[in-house]
Amino acid sequence: MPIQTAKLSDPAVRAFVTALNAHDKDAFRAVLAPGATMADDGSERNLDEWTDREIFDSHGHMEVEKETAQGRGLVALYRNDAWGEMRTRWTFQVEDGKVVRFETGQG
Template identity: 50%
Template sequence: MPELDPTVQQFVDAVNTGDRTTFYQLLTDDATMSDDGNDRDLQEWVQSEIFGSNGRMRVESVSGPTALVADYANDRWGSMRTAWRFTVGDGRISRFETGQA
């Protein structure tokens, strides 16, 4: 299995430990995201889907340094198989896209 980009691995770790500070430090100031192909307000989505609902990622497979499939679970939706893609530059994430896999 390919290895994740270190920044993406830190993103996964920050989600799993509930570490908001590290999570936001990994993002560029103008970072964007989409969920199931729809652009979302990053701050609102992260609060709702990750930190406000105990979000956790269990990586199932890695298809490249910035792409993975994970079993994602939170208190709002339960568990679902999701695909994640990240745009990384200079050790920070400028965009991430997620959706059901």
């Protein structure tokens, strides 16, 4: 049973998922701290290039199945036009209400 985005525990993570699913690039960028970083499957990625390709240009969507780490860890079904649907894990580092780093990968 998926967790409704509005019920996610951490406000910054909730804003991240909400913006991602709405394909709202401005809201997505607003939840990220300046200089935010990310990794995909253990490899550092350019955040802007990765999010354009894997989220915005390919209509990414996250359906959260489980929260861990007080809402800063997620297990989700993630789908986009490039890769279809896969189970993914997401971890977030949040400071002052902004995501400073996120990591994702198949899980």
